[in-house]
Amino acid sequence: MIKQNSPRVPKGVGLISGGLDSTLAAKVMKDLGVDVHGVFFAMPWGCCDKAFATAAAHSIGIKFITLQLDERYLEIVRKPRFGRGTAMNPCIDCRIHMFTRAAQYMRHIGADFVFTGEVIGQRPMSQRREAMRLIEEHTGLQGKLLRPLSAQFLDPTDVEREGLVDRDRLLSLNGRSRKEQLDMAEKFNLQGYSSPAGGCLLTDENFSRRIKDTFRYGYRNFRETISLKWGRHYRLNKDFKCIAGRDKEENDGLLHFAHPDDIIMQLPDNLGPTLILKGPSPDDTILALCAGIVQRFSKYKDHPPVEACYWSARNRNDIHTIQAVKPSEEELDRYKV
Ligand code: SF4
Numbered sequence: 108m109i110k111q112n113s114p115r116v117p118k119g120v121g122l123i124s125g126g127l128d129s130t131l132a133a134k135v136m137k138d139l140g141v142d143v144h145g146v147f148f149a150m151p152w153g154c155c156d157k158a159f160a161t162a163a164a165h166s167i168g169i170k171f172i173t174l175q176l177d178e179r180y181l182e183i184v185r186k187p188r189f190g191r192g193t194a195m196n197p198c199i200d201c202r203i204h205m206f207t208r209a210a211q212y213m214r215h216i217g218a219d220f221v222f223t224g225e226v227i228g229q230r231p232m233s234q235r236r237e238a239m240r241l242i243e244e245h246t247g248l249q250g251k252l253l254r255p256l257s258a259q260f261l262d263p264t265d266v267e268r269e270g271l272v273d274r275d276r277l278l279s280l281n282g283r284s285r286k287e288q289l290d291m292a293e294k295f296n297l298q299g300y301s302s303p304a305g306g307c308l309l310t311d312e313n314f315s316r317r318i319k320d321t322f323r324y325g326y327r328n329f330r331e332t333i334s335l336k337w338g339r340h341y342r343l344n345k346d347f348k349c350i351a352g353r354d355k356e357e358n359d360g361l362l363h364f365a366h367p368d369d370i371i372m373q374l375p376d377n378l379g380p381t382l383i384l385k386g387p388s389p390d391d392t393i394l395a396l397c398a399g400i401v402q403r404f405s406k407y408k409d410h411p412p413v414e415a416c417y418w419s420a421r422n423r424n425d426i427h428t429i430q431a432v433k434p435s436e437e438e439l440d441r442y443k444v
Pocket residue numbers: 154196197198199201202233307308309310
């Protein structure tokens with residue numbers, strides 16, 4: 108609720124991930140009379156769920172835009188200033204980057220503040236009190252970053268001090284338990300938010316290995332890194348890496364995001380994985396090994412070596428064939444990223 112005699116409707120930019128906390132924060136702000144503009148950050152490899160975020164924004168009745176994370180974000184993952192969590196997740200730098208962009212958007216639309224669904228003590232790295240302060244300092248959002256769910260434990264922000272947002276109506280949640288949030292979701296009849304188990308791929312050990320491999324051996328552009336989330340990855344040597352899809356969705360994704368210099372390989376009847384080979388001018392040994400990997404994950408696994416078709420992503424009409432050389436399981440394990 109806006110305090111009586113409040114001069115105008117406050118405008119706030121809210122980070123909406125589609126999860127329960129950010130949905131609740133937006134709901135609290137909206138019910139306090141704030142003109143809420145939701146922002147969803149689209150990660151290159153998924154993470155938060157845009158469909159949930161869109162549904163949450165729609166159900167609360169707030170404005171909503173999506174901002175894409177790009178090369179700048181990849182650089183942060185490669186070289187974070189404030190360290191990492193349990194895997195490759197650079198949570199503090201990640202938040203600084205997102206909040207800085209939210210701050211730009213705040214200025215762009217003439218909003219008063221940015222708010223998030225952060226809860227003190229909920230996440231070990233980025234939601235400690237000192238980390239939250241650090242993030243505020245490095246985003247230029249001092250006094251303008253409101254965490255409605257834990258606001259009672261934090262210093263008042265400018266909009267609270269000015270009476271634009273009623274501090275007494277803000278919450279005092281803390282810690283890892285989500286019981287209060289779930290109770291509130293029930294009370295507000297909030298549905299459709301994503302479960303906290305969804306998770307960020309940068310916290311995943313397997314995915315982190317792939318990102319490290321990419322940083323070590325290089326990538327040509329940001330778009331190319333999107334395929335890190337799909338398939339089985341094999342580093343054949345320092346020059347060559349291949350990715351084999353595990354189902355139709357992954358095969359389609361790999362095809363769609365192939366770099367023009369990549370080689371695409373499939374079995375003639377396409378009853379197996381689509382494989383993308385990355386690296387300069389592969390010779391027949393590499394191509395035959397890739398064909399062996401395609402065969403290994405096809406229904407012809409136990410057949411004598413088959414022929415696979417391949418072509419350059421740049422020229423899909425110039426199709427060649429190569430006889431598979433099947434790798435042993437030990438060899439495959441060695442190549443696995
Ligand atoms: S878990 Fe992932 S998305 Fe969330 S702050 Fe950390 S790096 Fe960023």
